[in-house]
Amino acid sequence: MNLFKYFQSEVLNVVEEMTVAGKLPAGIDSTKIVTEPPREAAHGDVSTNAALVLAKQAGQKPRDLAERLAHQLKENAAVVAAEVAGPGFINLRLADAFWTARLTEILAEGTAYGDSDFGRAERVNVEYVSANPTGPMHIGHGRGAVVGDALASLLEKVGYQVVREYYINDAGAQVDKLAQAVYYRYREALGIGIGPDVFKDSYPGDYLKPIGQKLVEKYGREWVDAAPEAWLSVFRDFAIAEMMAVIREDLKALGVVFDVFSSERALVAEGGVDAALKALDTKGLVYEGVLEPPKGMVPEDWEPRPQTLFRSTDFGDDVDRPLRKSDGSWTYFASDIAYHLDKFRRGANTMINVWGADHAGYVKRMQAAVKALTDGKGDLDVKVCQLVNLFEAGAPVKMSKRAGTFITLREVVDEVGKDVVRFIMLTRKNDVTLDFDTEKVREQTRDNPVFYVQYAHARACSVLRHAGEAFPDIQLTPAALSGAALGRLTEPGELALIRKMADWPRQVETAARFHEPHRLAFYLYELAGEFHGQWNRGNEAADLRFLKPDDAELSAARLALVSGLATVIASGLEIFGVEPVEEMR
Template sequence: MNLFSDIRAAVIAALNEMVSEGALPDGLDFSNVAVEPPRDPLHGDMATNAAMVLAKPAQSKPRDIAEALAAKLAGDARIASADVAGPGFINLRLEPSVWGEVTGAVLGEGVGYGRSDLGAGVKVNVEYVSANPTGPMHVGHTRGAVFGDALASLLDFAGYDVTREYYINDGGAQVDVLARSAYERYREACGLEPEIREGLYPGDYLIPVGEAIKAKYGDALLDKPEEDWLAEIREFATEKMMDMIREDLALLGVKMDVFYSEKSLYGTGQIEAALKRLEDLGLIYEGVLEPPKGKLPEDWEEREQTLFRSTDYGDDVDRPVKKSDGAWTYFAPDIAYHWTKIERGFDLLIDVFGADHGGYVKRMKAAVAALSENRVPLDIKLIQLVKLFKNGEPFKMSKRAGTFVTLRDVVEQAGADVTRFHMLTRKNDAPLDFDFDKVLEQSKDNPVFYVQYAHARVCSVLRKAAEAGWDMSDARLAQVDLSGDWHEAELSLVKKIAEWPRLVEIAARANEPHRIAFYLYDLASELHALWNRGNDEPALRFLQEGDEAASAAKIALARACAVVISAGLGILGVTPAEEMR
């Protein structure tokens, strides 16, 4: 049940009646007609902008349309009143029985309440994390992992066919550096002094890799030149790093469907095939780029390169795909990788990048638009930085990592549930402060605690009802008659519950899972407000002493709230708390 969608359907039906009666002209576009919560709750339960958006194309005054539409809507059994306000908005008040139907629907559908067919099975690829396999993931990867995973779950909840994908950047020079760094730890495992020279990875995380190399090869590699061991150690170390990355992701509750290797694109003709696709479209040429704006680098020289005409698709400049020496640029395999996504049949692509990839957005969008001839959209979400604090001070780097705080550090300090929720308390493109003291604080100012506490409170009520010997199962509660009058505090809570399906679709359309976290905080606030009112007004308490029937009516609403909280936390990848410790 999606109450806002249902009432919007009633508005559209009334508008179609007005068209058939000649009150409105044929051919009007109703796509911008909305039904949403009013800005001021005192104005009603819902509001529609129908008259405002149709006035100009209908060549009518908005208030004239609004008055005729309101008269039709007033005849709907679910609508208690339809009042025209201002220049032509219509405020709607619903019958009390409607809110009982919402509660019954939640309890009947369980955590599936709010699921949508918005996505209509569209195949979407969400690529996220994609950290270089050269070491443990840092706190920036943590935020990207949480965001990408929550977005994938949100889209699945909204009816998309979602694939979670990790792109292994194992084709560049950084994996050669990894191999050399791992070799020094191998020498250390063999009793020699490692030479961790500048440019190598210094973290202690490579010590076990060196020991694993010794266990496999003994001392056979010690006296061999680099060209004899580099490729083999590179592959061995990369596999060990990916094992560590998978373990770190599992700590956070993240599981990928696909791990795609960049290295698999080289020597297989896939890069050439993708560029041939662009060449056939007339988008590859030999040319010389303009010099960078501002002060020229000392090593700048004009040189002919193979270029992609990305400016045809909105980029600022054309981009090189092959260097003057014939080597591929970093951009070339990325083009080929996205071409494989298109060939694999995805209808929508989403990439989750770190903030440092901002300059990469336009060229990547241009490439996908060109490769798919504008058929497959690409949405790129940039993840801004996370600042860590503890005891009022910046959290220091991890010795194990060498230069940064790891994902494992964060999860071990705060826990996976707290980490995941807090990483979604800001929009992805806004910086985020992660204070270990505050995220574990038990107060209203801590959204993680506040939402979990609301769920735990309802679980406490259910336990007490069970101790009294009362049947408060969802099946029984779904049948409770809630058609009577509602107290304003109860009405405020059930209205917020009714917004859940609408909120899911808004968040999914925008690819913004943080909206789920914001909504859950607001929903929890309504539950806590009702609970606190019950401290002063016994008639509002969920447990009415000695009265099972009255208690069931109250608990049905509380349980419906808990079901929606559980569904929302499920999207965020957070386990609902049944009691607070």
């Protein structure tokens, strides 16, 4: 249960009752009432601004109205105190029994705790990674991959029907360059010398060498003297398939999965671009025109040129955008328009794209296109992921493709483990740069959030294991533990921990609403902190230890708490795609 939503509806019920009783005017607007945790825990458990919002409409003083509302709210059995504070906030204090009931709920629901129907089974398409099939993934792709994957899981948890999608840019100039580079690797594999500058405009990486070798194994010398027109499509298709296999392996190592891989080439081949552009044209949004040079900077090879343009300025963009290149072929933007129309037609009114920082300039035009094509019915949110700076023990890792000192995502994942990479990628909001230190993330200290959260889960599991030794007859299943005498959980630290755990459903919903999975990393860190804190108090005072050999009843109640804690952490890590470990090694 999202207890804040519950009390929100309780507040609204009271408002409704008072309206019926004539104590409040009819037709009052209560939509601005919010019910949330007070900033200061000392103020209570639940706080609402209802009186402040309604005072003016009711023609009553905020504090007077607050007193009346508070009086009614006290009728709820869970409310032990309803105090008016400041200008007219109402702070509710809840009964211990209310909190222990939340623990029972957690034990009953398991990692499904925090699930909700917030999304109302609405369909959402989350597109992420979509790295060009021209090379292995780098650390920046990894961030997008994790953010997209976790966001998708988060949305599923709150009841959306989510499609995880990867768009393969397998059409256009980039993959032709790939074919070009692979052709030279093919010749090289046959022992034919290649010039020093052959990769100047394409892909010099060694990772294409095995592909050249495979082409030799498959075709021998067949293409050595053939014209480019002859080998281009063969080499291109082969190279794309090989590179996608590499990328899929990289993704697998990171634990990232997709429901759909969409091909740009296929979309073009089946006429999707022509259809989408025709649709735009029908709306009168396509025209032939000449763009001004970008304000304040004129590219060297600038020349005024008539182009086919999309009237994106009608939908909030800064300038109209070209749909066709000078050779008459479609631009990347044109096929992307078609792709987004395709996603919309496949049922996703809400689309979320996770992009790298270098694509930030495309957000407005893409949103403009979605608005135009769907008549405002489609919604596109773009999460732009800022750069990831790699460090090793505090020193920046210098990377240069030329010097061959390029660190791939795979290398980092193999070095520190997928769980570490995934968690760290979620410890910052997507739109700020993230420092990733391959040394620091393996430290076993409180500074390292991955360790700190994992350790809380492991420590909880450890306590449960020890319980089996101390109390051989005890049943440690959640179902059995929920039957414990939870009323014996009266220590402030224990109740504070349950309060934090009970906040999970609200945390999940808020993160989902803002499409911001990183919020959960902060929550999990705080939750882990509460648990470690209670553990440490047990170090000081033996009375506070979770296991008390001379008091089986109290121990069972505390074990229920420990089990619940492990459950909530596991529920969070599940969204992150991080395995909740049972012991640290």
